[in-house]
Amino acid sequence: xxxxxxxxxxxxxxxxxxxxxxxxxxxxxxxxxxxxxxxxxxxxxxxxxxxxxxxxxxxxxxxxxxxxxxxxxxxxxxxxxxxxxxxxxxxxxxxxxxxxxxxxxxxxxxxxxxxxxxxxxxxxxxxxxxxxxxxxxxxxxxxxxxxxxxxxxxxxxxxxxxxxxxxxxxxxxxxxxxxxxxxxxxxxxxxxxxxxxxxxxxxxxxxxxxxxxxxxxxxxxxxxxxxxxxxxxxxxxxxxxxxxxxxxxxxxxxxxxxxxxxxxxxxxxxxxxxxxxxxxxxxxxxxxxxxxxxxxxxxxxxxxxxxxxxxxxxxxxxxxxxxxxxxxxxxxxxxxxxxxxxxxxxxxxxxxxxxxxxxxxxxxxxxxxxxxxxxxxxxxxxxxxxxxxxxxxxxxxxxxxxxx
Amino acid sequence: xxxxxxxxxxxxxxxxxxxxxxxxxxxxxxxxxxxxxxxxxxxxxxxxxxxxxxxxxxxxxxxxxxxxxxxxxxxxxxxxxxxxxxxxxxxxxxxxxxxxxxxxxxxxxxxxxxxxxxxxxxxxxxxxxxxxxxxxxxxxxxxxxxxxxxxxxxxxxxxxxxxxxxxxxxxxxxxxxxxxxxxxxxxxxxxxxxxxxxxxxxxxxxxxxxxxxxxxxxxxxxxxxxxxxxxxxxxxxxxxxxxxxxxxxxxxxxxxxxxxxxxxxxxxxxxxxxxxxxxxxxxxxxxxxxxxxxxxxxxxxxxxxxxxxxxxxxxxxxxxxxxxxxxxxxxxxxxxxxxxxxxxxxxxxxxxxxxxxxxxxxxxxxxxxxxxxxxxxxxxxxxxxxxxxxxxxxxxxxxxxxxx
Numbered sequence: 154x155x156x157x158x159x160x161x162x163x164x165x166x167x168x169x170x171x172x173x174x175x176x177x178x179x180x181x182x183x184x185x186x187x188x189x190x191x192x193x194x195x196x197x198x199x200x201x202x203x204x205x206x207x208x209x210x211x212x213x214x215x216x217x218x219x220x221x222x223x224x225x226x227x228x229x230x231x232x233x234x235x236x237x238x239x240x241x242x243x244x245x246x247x248x249x250x251x252x253x254x255x256x257x258x259x260x261x262x263x264x265x266x267x268x269x270x271x272x273x274x275x276x277x278x279x280x281x282x283x284x285x286x287x288x289x290x291x292x293x294x295x296x297x298x299x300x301x302x303x304x305x306x307x308x309x310x311x312x313x314x315x316x317x318x319x320x321x322x323x324x325x326x327x328x329x330x331x332x333x334x335x336x337x338x339x340x341x342x343x344x345x346x347x348x349x350x351x352x353x354x355x356x357x358x359x360x361x362x363x364x365x366x367x368x369x370x371x372x373x374x375x376x377x378x379x380x381x382x383x384x385x386x387x388x389x390x391x392x393x394x395x396x397x398x399x400x401x402x403x404x405x406x407x408x409x410x411x412x413x414x415x416x417x418x419x420x421x422x423x424x425x426x427x428x429x430x431x432x433x434x435x436x437x438x439x440x441x442x443x444x445x446x447x448x449x450x451x452x453x454x455x456x457x458x459x460x461x462x463x464x465x466x467x468x469x470x471x472x473x474x475x476x477x478x479x480x481x482x483x484x485x486x487x488x489x490x491x492x493x494x495x496x497x498x499x500x501x502x503x504x505x506x507x508x509x510x511x512x513x514x515x516x517x518x519x520x521x522x523x524x525x526x527x528x529x530x531x532x533x534x535x536x537x538x539x540x541x542x543x544x545x546x547x548x549x550x551x552x553x554x555x556x557x
Numbered sequence: 558x559x560x561x562x563x564x565x566x567x568x569x570x571x572x573x574x575x576x577x578x579x580x581x582x583x584x585x586x587x588x589x590x591x592x593x594x595x596x597x598x599x600x601x602x603x604x605x606x607x608x609x610x611x612x613x614x615x616x617x618x619x620x621x622x623x624x625x626x627x628x629x630x631x632x633x634x635x636x637x638x639x640x641x642x643x644x645x646x647x648x649x650x651x652x653x654x655x656x657x658x659x660x661x662x663x664x665x666x667x668x669x670x671x672x673x674x675x676x677x678x679x680x681x682x683x684x685x686x687x688x689x690x691x692x693x694x695x696x697x698x699x700x701x702x703x704x705x706x707x708x709x710x711x712x713x714x715x716x717x718x719x720x721x722x723x724x725x726x727x728x729x730x731x732x733x734x735x736x737x738x739x740x741x742x743x744x745x746x747x748x749x750x751x752x753x754x755x756x757x758x759x760x761x762x763x764x765x766x767x768x769x770x771x772x773x774x775x776x777x778x779x780x781x782x783x784x785x786x787x788x789x790x791x792x793x794x795x796x797x798x799x800x801x802x803x804x805x806x807x808x809x810x811x812x813x814x815x816x817x818x819x820x821x822x823x824x825x826x827x828x829x830x831x832x833x834x835x836x837x838x839x840x841x842x843x844x845x846x847x848x849x850x851x852x853x854x855x856x857x858x859x860x861x862x863x864x865x866x867x868x869x870x871x872x873x874x875x876x877x878x879x880x881x882x883x884x885x886x887x888x889x890x891x892x893x894x895x896x897x898x899x900x901x902x903x904x905x906x907x908x909x910x911x912x913x914x915x916x917x918x919x920x921x922x923x924x925x926x927x928x929x930x931x932x933x934x935x936x937x938x939x940x941x942x943x944x945x946x947x948x949x950x951x952x953x954x955x956x957x958x959x960x961x
Contacts, residue, residue, distance in 0.1 A: 205881030205889045205909070235877055237910045269874025270911040332861065335882075374860040375779065376875070377882035456778040456860070457956050464957025470673025471780070473639055477609030478739075478781035485609045505609070506641045507674040546950045552861050553868025 154409060160294030160310030163325040164348035165390035166191040170288030171300030174281025176273070177230040185278065186300030187250075187285050188225040188344055193260065194388035196222035197356040199364055201381035207232055208239025209263045210382055212247065216259050220353030222386055223256045225344050226285075227264040227301050228278065229329070234379045235270040242273050249279055253286050262384050266303055266329055266342055269379060298327040301342055304551055305331045309420040315349075315409040317402045320393035322349035326413045330421030332552060335372040335454070343368065343383040343417055349406060350389035351396040359403070359410055360385055367414035370446065370539040372454045373425035374548070385410075422540035423523070427547030430462055431523045434539045438530040444481045445530075445537035451479030452526060452539070459544035462524060467492055467515035469501040472526060489529035494521035558813060564698030564714030567729040568752035569794035570595040574692030575704030578685025580677070581634040589682065590704030591654075591689050592629040592748055597664060598792035600626035601761040603768055605785035611636055612643025613667045614786055616651065620663050624757030626790060627660045629748050630689075631668040631705050632682065633733070638783045639674040646677050653683055657690050666788050668746055670707055670733055673783060702731040705746055708955055709735045713824040719753075719813040721806045724797035726753035730817045734825030739776040739858070747772065747787040747821055753810060754793035755800040763807070763814055764789055771818035774850065774943040776858045777829035778952070789814075826944035827927070831951030834866055835927045838943045842934040848885045849934075849941035855883030856930060856943070863948035866928060871896060871919035873905040876930060893933035898925035 162169050167190055171183040196217045200210045216222065226246060233239045243263050251258035265273065288296065298308040312325030324347035351359070364383060389395065396402045423431035434452040439445035452458060455475040461468040469490045476483060490502035496518045501510050518524075566573050571594050575587040600621045604614045620626065630650060637643045647667050655662035669677065692700065702712040716729030728751035755763070768787060793799070800806045827835035838856040843849035856862060859879040865872040873894045880887060894906035900922045905914050922928075 201882075203878065203881035204887065205877045232874070235874060235906070235910050268872075269878060270906065272911075376859055376861045376878060379874075379878050379881060455780055456952075457780045460953050460956030463953060466958055468672075470636070470639060470783075473609050474607065474673060474780060474783050477607035477783055478605075483608065502639070502674065506639050507676075544953055544956075546953050548860075549864050549867060549948055549950050549953060552864030552948075554870055 154313050154315040154412060157312045157314050157323065159312050160298065160325045161188050161327050161344060161346045162291050162294045163312035164323040164346045166348060166388050167346045168289040168291055169293035169297035170285060170290060171296035172281055172284045172288055175277035176228050183296060183300040184228055184230045185281050185285055186227045186297040187289060188297055188346060189254065189289055190223050190386055190388040192388050192390065193221055193223050194386040195220055195351060195353045195356050196384065196386050197353060197360045198382060198384040199360060201378055203377050203379045205235065205379045207234040207265055207380035208236065209233055209243045209265045210380065211240055212243040213262050213264065216247065216261060221260060222262050223260040224254060225262040225384060226250050227342060229266050229301050229303050231265060231267040231271055231273045232269045232380050233265040233273040236272050242275055245275050246278055249282055253282050264342055264382055266301060266380055294327060301329040303329060303331055304426050305329055305424055307424050309417055311413055311416040313409050313412050315405055317349055317393040317396065317405050320391050322347060322391040322393060324349065324409045324413055326417055328417040328421055330424060332373060332426035335375045335377045345385040345413060347387045348389065348391040349387055350391065350393050351387045351406060355396050355403060356385060356387055359407055363407065363410050363414055367411065367418050370450060371418045371422050372450065372541050373422065375454055418540050422542050425542035426551045427545040428542030429545055430543045432462055432526060432541045432543065434526045434528060436528045436530065437536040438532055439535040440482060440533035442535045442537065444483065445535045447479050447481040448476050448483065448528060449537045449539035451475045452528065453541035456544055459541065462519065463543035463545050465516050465519035467501055467519060472528065473502065476528065483530055484532055487531040489531065491527040492518055493525040493527055494518045494523060496521055558717050558719040558816060561716045561718050561727065563716045564702065564729045565592050565731050565748060565750045566695050566698045567716035568727040568750045570752060570792050571750045572693040572695055573697035573701035574689060574694060575700035576685055576688045576692055579681035580632050587700060587704040588632055588634045589685050589689055590631045590701040591693060592701055592750060593658065593693055594627050594790055594792040596792050596794065597625055597627050598790040599624055599755060599757045599760050600788065600790050601757065601764045602786060602788040603764060605782055607781050607783045609639065609783045611638040611669055611784035612640065613637055613647045613669045614784065615644055616647040617666050617668065620651065620665060625664060626666050627664040628658060629666040629788060630654050631746060633670050633705050633707050635669060635671040635675055635677045636673045636784050637669040637677040640676050646679055649679050650682055653686055657686050668786055670705060670746055670784055698731060705733040707733060707735055708830050709733055709828055711828050713821055715817055715820040717813050717816050719809055721753055721797040721800065721809050724795050726751060726795040726797060728753065728813045728817055730821055732821040732825055734828060735830045739779045739781045749789040749817060751791045752793065752795040753791055754795065754797050755791045755810060759800050759807060760789060760791055763811055767811065767814050767818055771815065771822050774854060775822045775826050776854065776945050777826065779858055822944050826946050829946035830955045831949040832946030833949055834947045836866055836930060836945045836947065838930040838932060840932045840934065841940040842936055843939040844886060844937035846939045846941065848887065849939045851883050851885040852880050852887065852932060853941045853943035855879045856932065857945035860948055863945065866923065867947035867949050869920050869923035871905055871923060876932065877906065887934055888936055891935040893935065895931040896922055897929040897931055898922045898927060900925055
């Protein structure tokens with residue numbers, strides 16, 4: 154498998170685009186994105202577990218109940234959530250786009266991101282559709298990735314090439330993240346495309362399995378959004394024998410999907426609202442997989458640890474504290490902790506108690522942009538990783554005044 | 558029942574004091590506090606559920622297993638947690654203090670708060686004991702309250718007078734809070750004294766019952782400390798008939814205890830690290846008590862809502878979002894939300910959707926120091942409250958550089 158360019162347009166038959174249609178006031182910011190497959194694709198999606206669900210999720214869920222879709226439209230600037238007429242607006246978006254593209258409204262995936270509880274006007278979307286469809290092209294991934302950004306500071310796109318049954322397949326994805334990021338069973342907005350042929354059952358299985366170790370292990374602020382959604386479209390144009398059971402081909406597909414997803418997780422966490430650092434907590438030696446995951450997620454979610462990392466302060470007691478309240482079954486007297494970055498690794502805690510270490514060396518390590526928090530539980534064979542970011546002044550600034 | 562002065566010294570037979578002994582470098586900061594009852598007292602305590610527990614908690618638990626104690630010693634500046642010799646140090650503290658006061662080491666409650674994972678030297682404690690005991694007086698509550706402060710900016714003390722079986726009883730408490738505040742089954746450090754006569758069984762029952770609706774409903778940052786502890790000493794000097802069963806007397810005791818605890822909760826939340834505002838989420842109309850509590854706690858814990866409150870931004874979508882991911886069984890289409898303060902009340906959401914409201918009026922309300930977030934679930938008869946604070950630049954500053 155190798156990393157390639159092109160994002161969601163890397164796979165055969167996919168084009169994308171993004172325009173400014175007027176949902177956002179800033180005219181230089183694209184606010185409407187489109188991804189299109191030249192042929193109908195197998196589709197799978199996962200959604201937020203938040204009981205308050207964005208209207209677009211409800212409509213999308215209905216539309217891809219048959220395991221098929223051909224395009225994805227997404228606006229930024231308004232979440233279309235907690236609005237009395239939200240579903241109507243989402244349905245109308247699908248109908249209008251379907252008519253323009255000559256596909257059924259039922260083959261449209263619709264998504265929204267932005268402020269909750271402000272009515273979404275259909276007018277800018279309706280008026281922007283001609284320009285949006287005209288913008289579709291094989292080099293349009295960057296424009297689509299821009300169209301779904303909110304407080305994100307960088308576009309998030311990735312693609313890989315892999316082989317299934319002797320055929321070269323491609324898979325790519327884009328994502329938006331930044332704030333309200335603490336996905337549970339689904340995540341922020343992630344759109345993945347592939348030309349690999351795969352049955353809708355196996356696509357669903359692949360997606361639902363992988364997100365447990367990828368997007369569900371990311372947290373920026375502990376808030377699970379109302380609009381989280383990951384969608385994969387697989388159009389089969391690679392010509393491989395359809396993957397319809399477990400085995401070597403499915404394993405190759407899972408590896409590609411995991412590579413795309415881990416890559417997007419790191420981008421989302423590293424570009425968390427206000428973040429200056431990407432944090433990865435790597436847990437090893439857990440009694441069970443569940444323990445490893447609970448510990449990793451608890452550490453990455455600790456506000457106190459996140460603030461310490463912002464200050465490059467090796468305050469490892471906060472790591473122990475977060476493990477202790479996680480609810481996971483661990484032996485606190487066996488826990489080792491180390492901090493690691495491009496500048497090296499430093500052990501700070503052994504068997505649950507502090508060890509002497511150089512504060513100077515620790516500071517040098519923690520001043521880097523990517524920090525690994527290494528937790529050894531010395532209690533079994535399971536491991537896990539979780540991704541997050543530091544807690545900064547800018548997180549407070551961004552969220553103290555988001556709507557204005 | 559009426560509010561009175563005196564804190565933990567309000568009840569008959571209790572004296573307190575606080576000195577600087579040298580655990581903290583800043584010589585103007587008291588770092589050692591003592592509360593003493595002239596006669597042995599009935600004692601009850603609750604502790605953190607964090608698996609990583611401070612050594613003092615382990616020693617205290619052993620010491621009050623017989624339901625008796627006579628004094629409380631607490632240092633700030635060092636949590637005495639995750640240290641190989643932590644229990645030895647805590648035991649030695651009890652032995653040294655017991656010898657000075659002429660009480661058994663087993664009747665000493667010991668507590669610590671501060672940085673985790675740094676060895677605690679016995680020398681400053683040993684050297685400070687004479688001055689500490691000499692400082693005991695009936696007006697010493699403020700000095701004891703200062704001695705347990707870490708990043709707290711204000712002392713937290715309260716006292717009430719109440720009647721049990723025709724006898725006037727008094728009860729008072731002090732607390733430290735500020736950061737790493739998200740108690741679970743116990744809380745930060747809270748020391749309560751009363752001269753009411755009550756059996757250890759009923760005292761234990763009163764405390765364990767009340768904290769579920771008081772301290773366990775406070776969150777500053779979602780981090781459950783390793784050293785949380787609430788201790789009550791009841792020395793019986795009020796002369797009332799010993800409370801040894803449920804009934805009118807126990808109810809009067811519970812009301813007094815709840816008043817003390819709610820009062821301290823509000824002080825702790827309002828003085829959360831970096832806080833500029835006290836937030837109270839009042840939930841009504843829940844299907845069950847558990848639903849009401851889960852919703853209130855989830856709203857008060859949302860980083861996004863906390864930041865919005867800092868910015869006086871009526872971003873009620875974040876309230877809905879936090880209710881939705883709380884895991885509580887609610888009907889999202891019945892939820893009403895309003896913001897309230899000394900400047901008035903403004904309804905922002907009705908039946909799960911936004912209503913038109915004056916942003917100007919909302920801003921005026923949210924610029925106050927104490928904000929109520931009113932959530933009507935319209936789904937039953939149960940209610941609950943939770944306390945927290947806003948998320949500010951200062952929280953990040955304080956915790957980005959805590960150890961140095």
